[in-house]
Amino acid sequence: MYRITLTVLAFGIGIALVMALTYAGQKSSGPIEDAVTTIGTKVTEIEHEVVVSTQEKSRADYLSWFQPYRIGTYRISHPDTILWGAYDNTQSDSYEPIVALEDTLHMKFAVVQIYSAWGSKPDERFPFNQAKAIYDLGSIPMITWEPWLNDFDNEKFPTKGDITNRNWGGMKAIAAGEYDAYIDEWAGRVKTFGANIYLRLGHEMNDPYRYPWGPQNNKPEEYIAAWKHVHDRFIAAGAKNVQWIWSPHPAYRQFNEYYPGDAYVDWIGIPTLNYGTVAPWSQWWSFNDIFGVYYDSLAVFKKPVMLSEIGCLRVGGSREKWFADALANLPVRYPLVKAILFYHSNNDNTTMDKTLDWTLLRDKPTIQAIRTAVSRWKLPPMHQPAVKTP
Amino acid sequence: MPADTKSFWQYREALQATAREKFLLGALVVGGCLSILLLSDWWFREEHVASLPLFVILSAILWWGMLRMIIIWVSYLHISKPAPRPAPAGKRVAIFTTSSPGEPLGMFDKTLAACARINYPHTTYLLDDTRDPRYREVAERNGAVWLELVGLPGAKAGKINGALKRTDEEFILVLDPDHIPFPNFLDEVLGYFDDPDVGYVQVSQAYYNQYRSFTAQGAAEQTYGFYGPTQMGMHGIGASVAIGANCTFRREALESIGGHGHGLAEDLVTAIRIHGAGWRSIYSPIVVSRGLVPEDFGSFCKQQLKWARGVHEVLFAEVPRLFRNLTGWQRLSYITIGTYYLAGLTTFLFLLIPFIFFWFGIMPAQMEFVPFLVHWLPVAIFGVAIYLYVQLWMCHPASERGVHWRGMVLKFACFPVFLMGFVLSLIDHPIPYIPTAKQSVKGFTPFARPLIAHIVLFLVTVLYIVFHRSFIVHEAALELTSERTWSMVGFAGIAFLMSCGGMIAVWESQDLPEEDPWDSVDLDLIVAENKDRLDSITKPS
Known part of the structure; x- marks a missing residue:
């Protein structure tokens, strides 16, 4: 015993x-x-x-004109030119793919996009190192912050809702503060980061078929409450170096219902991807079909507009022509558009069970079409989207 | 470096483990095992695999180490020390010590003189194959019986078996000639043979020359734990082993297995056979003699190569043959000892991992450093806590306790030797019998070459990395790869420092003290230092 x-x-x-x-x-x-x-x-x-x-000269030196955007609050929300940017899916170890694309296009990308999911895992925190690397290259990170809620640890983040499907009513739970620990830590790191970032939270929230933060699990007012709550937590944490990008899918008309309000939004982000005829639900839509027809209803918000993901597949039409049409005289046709970000993924399987290739790098006619269209724009010379310096 | 080694010559014993201490140790072991469990739960996840073959190798290395750690922890829980028993009068005892050509005569003079001062009546035999009359002279001058045993197979074991045939004492103490016994040696051990099932009694091996060099210090440090808590634990589970010197055998036990075992690990072979024949063994954690550890790096490596090759022989030949005759604990114990030198292979692979990353860009595991640290740290904390706590049971804590970093450096620096021993065993290729050097051999040993190669490789690789990242890597890639690259350099740097430490031992081995260590040993002092102890155990109760 x-x-x-x-x-x-x-x-x-x-x-x-x-x-x-x-x-x-x-x-x-x-x-x-x-x-x-x-x-x-x-x-x-x-x-x-x-x-x-x-x-001798780093990339940041070529982007020195962009410095007023990176630090300070005025210029970033009152852009006086059109900013270029991109996302490349092969950028995890190096931003060289981004550099290769901008060199080919004879541009310098002022904005580089990163996708970051919500969750309690270490790689779901604010991507500090990636953002810092983008900053040191002379650009601003644009982070698409996706509130997938099923990746949270059940012990550290208890929920009043359904623990097996946190996404159901997830926006309500965010607004109720269930994820404040995560949000506050994220915001704290953003504050530490210090320089301006673009933050695109819960994009395409009005698309009923895509993301769990959309209508399938949440009501519009719940989405708005969640947005405001997150925004307020950032302000409370002192993370004021954030440009909030509200990014609806204009094809689903009722996007107005999801607008959090002028005080909570700095930019409007619009994805403009033409899937061509790869899927039964898609057809060859022009830039005007995807964006132009909605421009006036977006202009009412009086916010600068970012084309957060511009891209075109090659199935069902001419990509060269699509870009030429899209960019022709764009600053005059759509004066609120102040940033254009290429969606440059060679391995996109987010929408279909087959892999889609959006890359332009080896598509010489399209590259040429973009360069020609942009060279005809009339912007102040300094802001002529940085022609490659020898 | 303490100049006063006087304290070495006094009888020492490890403490008995109290219930309270065992209880605390038990708590630490439970904590350690749980931490390992939690680490394993985190480690083995699909998302952690970067390169499957490398991940498997890395996991095998890590978990092999963890498994061994658990086995040794559990054996610590059985730490026990046999109660001292007075030696019965009138037993007939022989002391066997062997001499081979080239071994220094002065050492025999000292050891045989010390044998003559052992209190319990006995006969000392010098088992000699030098064909040098001076050895006979030394033996007879010190009252020992000189037995010439020339041309017998199996070196030391052959001579012991030859001598067994020419003598008839009931108990035989096999004493290595560098070990200077204290007068109370036999009085301390003979009592245990009252139990007719006891086949041999092993006592601690301690040294008196460890302060003479880095190698000697490191080599001695490697043994402190073994002759303290480790063997005490093995005693507790009935699996303490005979280790060369200082083992007293019952003649009947040796004869029951057909004489002393042969081979490069002849002592271990003998131990497993005696266990296999059903005899019990006793390990008594007492210091009743002190001998020599190799002082130069080359001699140490030779000794380790001999053991590495020999121990695998036990694993491949003896363990399977005797498996059915051993107890469960003995099986586990001999397999654990038999696979000790696999450390050569695991260290080599471990060392290779960062270089595979630098040269080919392949990572074995996809793990964030911080979560790894968070899961690994508890294991490390318990590991260190247990490591330090069991030092309570060292034979001479005052000189033996501490962080044995020299021992760790030396073990690392020997990985090529271990690996060579393992490979030789796999292809069943012999190495010649190399007597453990009793005297330092001068010069830059060939055993240093792998260390130099590793150091050069590391420096060249780091230079390349600096060059590559300064001039070739695109600035757009620099920051995203910085942390990973430099933490790998840091990881490789640990092994680099170990090799550098090994080179200190190599460098110092070129210039060691000339004086023979036994010259300064004062036998009268030994008698005086141990007089009280001897009186206390021999006075009739």
Whole structure:
């Protein structure tokens, strides 16, 4: 009996010790984690400074005109030119694909897009290193922040809703503060980051077939409440270096119902992707079909517009012509459009069970068409979308 | 470096484990095992696999180490120390010590003189194959019986078996000639043979020359834990092993297995056979003699190569043959010992991983550093806690406790030797019998070459990385790869520092003290230091 008691006690103490350590480990998402993260960031910073100082001219030097956009609050929300940008799906280890595309187009991308999902995993935090790398290259990160809620740890993020499907009523739960710990940490890191970022939260919220933050799980007012709540948490955290991009899908008309209000939105983001005839539900839509016809109803918001994902597949028509039409005299036709971001993915399987290739890099006629159209624009010379300097 | 090694010559014993201490240790072990469980739950996830073959290799290395750690932890829970028993009067005891050509004569003079001062009546035999009359002279001058045993197979074991045929004492103490016994040696161990099932009694091996070099210090450090908590734990589970010197055998036990075992790990072969024949073994954690550890890196490597090759022989030949005759704990214990030198292979692979990343860009695992740290840290904390806690049971804590970093460096630096021993065993290729150096061999040993190669490889790779990242890597890639690259360099840097440490040992080995260590050993002092102890165990109760 004595032995058994001792053994059981020893087990108990052992388990208690582990729990204490585990608990300390979780709480100290503080000390250890911060220290390691800081070391990592410092190493990256030092290397960047050492290496860049040895090089003659870095990419950031070519984008020096863009500096007023990156720091400060006025210029970023009152753009005086059209900003170019892109997302490339192969950019996880290097932004060289972005550089290759802009070199081919004879541009400098002021904006680089990153997609970031919600969740409690480490890679679902604010992508600090990626954003910092974009900043050091002279650009501004545009982060498409997708509130997938099923990736949250059930213990750390209990919910009053359905634990097996957090997305059901998810916007309501966000507004009720169930994810504040996550939001606050994200916002804290954004504040630490310091420079301006574009944040496109819960995009295409009015598309009933796509994302879980859409109508299938939420009512429009719930979406708006969630948006406002997140926005307010950022303000409360002191993360004021954020440009909020509200990004509906204009083809689903009732997008007005989802507008959070002038005080909560800085930009309107519109995806303009032409899927051609790859799917039964799609056909060859021109830029005018996708964007032009809705322009007036978007203009009522009086916000700068970002074409957050521009792209065209090659099935069912001429991509060259599509881009030529889209960009011809664009600053005059759509004066509110202030940023255009290429969607440059060679491996897009988000909408269909086959893989779609949106890349332009090797499509010389399209590249030429874009260059020609843009060269005819009449913008102030400094802001002529940076012609490649020798 | 303490100049005063006087304390070495006094009888020492490890503490008995109290219930309270065992209880605390038990709690730590439970905590450690749970931490390992939690780590494994996190480790084995599909999302962590970057390159499947490399992930499997990395996991095998890591979890092999964890498994061994658990086995040793559990055996610590059985730590026990046999109660001292007075030696019965009138037993007939022989001391066997062997000499081979080239071994220093002065050492035999000292050891045989010390044997003559052992209190319990006994006969000392010098088992000699030097064909040098001076050895006979030294033996006879010190009252030992000189037995010439020339041309027998199996070196030391052959001579012991030859001598067994020419003698008839009931108990035989096999003493390595560098070990200077204390007067109370036999009085401490003979009592345990009262139990007719006891086949041999092993005592601790301690040293007196560890302060003479980095290698000696490191080599000694590697043994402190083994002759303390490890063997005490093995004693507790009935699997303590005989280790060369300082083992007292019952003649009947040796004869029951056809004499002392042969091979490069002859002692382990003997131990497993005696266990297999059903005899019990005793490990007594007492210091009743002190000997020599290799002082130079080359000699140490030779010794390790011999053991690495020999131990695998036990694993491949003896364990399967005797498997059915061993207890469960003995099986586990011999398999664990038999696979110790696999560390050579695992260290080699471990060392290779960062270079595979640098050269080919292949990562074994897709893990964020911070979560890894968070899961691994509890294991490390419990590991260190247990490591430090069991130092309570070292034989001479005052000189043995501490963080044995020299021992770790030396173990790392020997990985090519371990690997060679393992490979030789796999292809069943012999290495010649190399006697453990009793005297330092001067010069830059060939065993240093793998270390130099590793150091050069690391430096060249780092130079290449710096060049590549300064001038070739595009600035658009620099920051995204910075953390990963430099943490890998840091990881590789640990192994680099270990190799550098090994090179310190190599460098220092070129210029070691000239004086023979045994010259300064004062036998009268040893008698005086141990007089009280001897009186206390021999006075009639």
